[in-house]
Amino acid sequence: MKELILFLHAATGCDTTSAIFDIGKLKPFRRLSQDEALRLRVGVFNSPNATPDDIATAGEMFIMSLYPGKTSDDLGKRRFQMYVKINSRLPANKKFDLAQLPPTSSSSREHSLRVYLQVQEWLGNPLPPTDWGFEKDEEGHLRPVTNRRCESKKCSCRRHKMVCSNICGYCAGHGCSNTLREEDEDNVDHPDKDLEPIPCTETDVELISLA
Template structure:
């Protein structure tokens, strides 16, 4: 079978991890199993080693890169990340980055889409990073372990309004109407709904999942079921919205 099919089976995947760990231990290599977020475990282990000696993290995952950049200490010894295409000195990058951007990286990465969170349609990572100063207040709420759900939901909606360039709108729902009217007034063809900002309802669950991921990257484990996820037989499944996609009277005539 293909590698993808083989690793899609959780039992196969765990057995393969156990086999690798066993062989590496026999070769006198230190092995640690991550019970939670593996990316966070890799990052914190690397940061611990970097305090004492030159350290290289070999990975292709952008999540690992963001975590290393955020958590790296500028006093660390030579600390690098190696990918198949390039080698980056994390220590040098941490020294040169604006502290405001460095402190907001985890929020910006999770909120604009990562392994466990959705990516807002048509919004690129670079465009979000460029708005880090405008998103400072929202970032501070998502980075705080003591923020309430109400604060997170409001900050998440404000962040999406900034990201979509709808700062004059009071809510995402009103921003959707404004954007739709603008596009219909100038479009020569069908206006795709996905090009509009998300609804306020959908934004709540996106914000919950982003906060859950940011806190996990900060070492604060929260119950996923309380933060935008529901349990299914195959594992966790994201809650997309609590309201119907359209009024009942409209859904009855649509085919």
């Protein structure tokens, strides 16, 4: 386990990586301690020559191990199963908290890339941040990439020519280029937007009062 301490610390939240909601560090430590196959899989985070796909796959396997479900599931299926299970037990007057669900596959990927970047930094192998889960804003500052932005038809919403929402399994509607922006909403054609209001007469007011 000692060779995975850096990975475990970065994957569960440190100064440069985000924590996984309501998971903490003890549960992941126990999970890794009990699962040799998982330890071997996430060992790729210590490799200086790992590819982004290798890291994304291992990272998703690690995250899935922290939530109940079948080992054959992917994160999208596990999110849906947990949503159905939690929502079925939720009182009608209580709002469902999406943070209780596992992250989306795209969020898991970007998180895993940043974890790898941090682990390699600690191991003395600095890498370009923009290749591993970060991007530069207009002012040149680094910021985390939140998702894959649904720019390809891998996103079923874009594939069906729909905008993404909070039920999108690829981005969950956050920070995505395929969502409806406020300025776009103002330009949406509504059936009655060109209709002029009809002046209300005194007779109309009397009829409304009697209704």
